[in-house]
Amino acid sequence: MVDGSSGNGGAKEGITRRRFTLGVLLASLAGAFASLVAMLKLLVPEKKGGGYVATIQPGDVLVYAEGNSAGSAVEASSMKVGDAVLVYPTGKSSNPANLIQLIKLDEKAFKPPTDISLTDKGFAAYSAICTHLGCTVSWAANKESPDASVTECHCHGSIFNPAEGAKVMGGPAPIPLSQIGVKVGPDGTLAFTSDFNGPIGPQV
Numbered sequence: 001m002v003d004g005s006s007g008n009g010g011a012k013e014g015i016t017r018r019r020f021t022l023g024v025l026l027a028s029l030a031g032a033f034a035s036l037v038a039m040l041k042l043l044v045p046e047k048k049g050g051g052y053v054a055t056i057q058p059g060d061v062l063v064y065a066e067g068n069s070a071g072s073a074v075e076a077s078s079m080k081v082g083d084a085v086l087v088y089p090t091g092k093s094s095n096p097a098n099l100i101q102l103i104k105l106d107e108k109a110f111k112p113p114t115d116i117s118l119t120d121k122g123f124a125a126y127s128a129i130c131t132h133l134g135c136t137v138s139w140a141a142n143k144e145s146p147d148a149s150v151t152e153c154h155c156h157g158s159i160f161n162p163a164e165g166a167k168v169m170g171g172p173a174p175i176p177l178s179q180i181g182v183k184v185g186p187d188g189t190l191a192f193t194s195d196f197n198g199p200i201g202p203q204v
Helices: 005-043
Strands: 063-066 082-089 100-104 123-128 137-141 148-155 158-161 169-170 177-182 190-196
Touching: 063 190, 123 190
Parallel strands: none
Antiparallel strands: 063 082, 082 100, 100 123, 123 177, 137 148, 148 158, 158 169, 177 190
């Protein structure tokens, strides 16, 4: 009498092996595809702007972004020529795209391509996000000649001239910092009057 159980067992074992081999092959292909996608992400640059979308509206009051006065309205009288502070529109500090550098220069110091219509009483405002890789810019005050003060990015050395539309004076930043309109109100506080006049965030 012939026992057929061993034949069935062999067939089942063969099917199991084929399934295992197929599973390993599919897993290998999935891994290779994931590696290819990761490599393509490195080769293809991210969308310009880095996802920065500001939510500033005309009429939003400027408030200090840092320090003991954070959240308090900026008083025009508190700034002298050559000063600069980081500000947000009131109630919108949770969005990093809204971070602004507010600057006070002599009104006669501004030259093209500064949009003079976006300035008021020597105040000008620019995006505080470097157009290179998105670091927050800093103010380099020139005590001997306040109107010659510049905006710097300490991450990679970009320098911008706020008196001339925040044009790039040096470093890897590809375009100027975008300007946004500000105006001094009757109560001495400042408010935004426009949207940005160009793109914000990294542009490389």
